[in-house]
Amino acid sequence: MAILRLDAPLPEDSAEDPVIAAVWDLVETAAPLRPGEHLGIRRFAVQPGGHQRPSPLMELTSRRTVSDEMRTHGRAVTFTVFENADRWGRYLAAAGMPEVAAVDIDGRQQHIFGRDWRRQTVEQWVQHRARAAITPVATWPASASSSGPGDQLPRAAFEEGVLEALHTWHTPREFATSVLLYSHLVPPASPAPVADLRGAIITALDALQIDPPGVKAHEALTTTYITASRTHKAAARRLGVPYGTYRRHLALAKQRLIEQPLRHAATTSTPPPSHSLPEE
Known part of the structure; x- marks a missing residue:
């Protein structure tokens, strides 16, 4: 600029x-x-x-x-x-x-x-x-080029947006400028896109707990970002696990947190069979 x-x-x-x-x-x-x-x-x-x-x-x-x-x-x-x-x-x-x-x-x-x-x-x-900005106000309307909730950002932009959301979780005003507002995580024309985005991330985070590794990954991620431990080593101490183990759990959590919404987007973007569509 x-x-x-x-x-x-x-x-x-x-x-x-x-x-x-x-x-x-x-x-x-x-x-x-x-x-x-x-x-x-x-x-x-x-x-x-x-x-x-x-x-x-x-x-x-x-x-x-x-x-x-x-x-x-x-x-x-x-x-x-x-x-x-x-x-x-x-x-x-x-x-x-x-x-x-x-x-x-x-x-x-x-x-x-x-x-x-x-x-x-x-x-x-x-x-x-x-x-x-203590109570964030969504100030960007939905993209004019958006065609529906199945639309996706480029994967790299989506991954960066998810990680940025984690790092800024306790400064909600930052979400008003998140690239994820233009992803499938936020319904088109949402009256409260920031709230919808944060809710979608929490839903994806909760969905990590589908197996024992997912439960440990969920604990590592929530302890690090949602309950905001001061450092990663402090988070490992709170979880009572070695630092190396904590880092593996956290890496798995980030990977699954990104993959789970992407899989959901791929599902929702697949059109239903033509016979299931209502007649005009």
């Missing part, structure tokens, strides 16, 4: 770039810059495997841009540009960046979301977000 810093309108930039023209018009009309101030424009979010889709990479990019805001002096206004307003609009609005304009570039609609930091400082914004 490119972060542009601008402190004066350049006629040639406005003439060549409709986004810059729209941004300067907004600033000059509603939030004029004062001496020493500048604005930032975040745009051109690029990632492999899914254009501007929520993912761990996009989450990392978002956090780095927030970090940039916190270190930058004189930043008065920030604008973020995305093509898909349905996918990002609610998320950015919840973060205090409503859509302020939309422009057409070569037939592609560019949606501009804006925030004036002079109305609320970055520090105040971070404190507000931390308090507001």
Whole structure:
């Protein structure tokens, strides 16, 4: 993602770039810059495997841009540009960046979301977000490309999402940006996707206990992440097993926790026989 810093309108930039023209018009009309101030424009979010889709990479990019805001002096206004307003609009609005304009570039609609930091400082914004996120609010609608609960993420992305969910289990607000929200674990158009996701993980975790190795794997994983032992060695001590044995149980738990929902997805994605479908 490119972060542009601008402190004066350049006629040639406005003439060549409709986004810059729209941004300067907004600033000059509603939030004029004062001496020493500048604005930032975040745009051109690029990632492999899914254009501007929520993912761990996009989450990392978002956090780095927030970090940039916190270190930058004189930043008065920030604008973020995305093509898909349905996918990002609610998320950015919840973060205090409503859509302020939309422009057409070569037939592609560019949606501009804006925030004036002079109305609320970055520090105040971070404190507000931390308090507001105690009860997580799902801010991303279902992907427009999703066709049903049998859809799957690429396996690597799914595995990474599951492991990230375990590591952030006790910070529920992190689930609002989980790539798993776009997996079969969350029903399309769910009114509470974060709650559904956490529930699906707990269900998959409970399903590990189908045999003695699964019971031990379940104990290792819940002790490590759900009841949050401080370290892996502390978890092994709580379970009363050697550290090497604990690590084998934990590795099996992670493998089964990933495989069990994947097997379920493969089952649910198989269409029923045609004779079982109701007539229109």
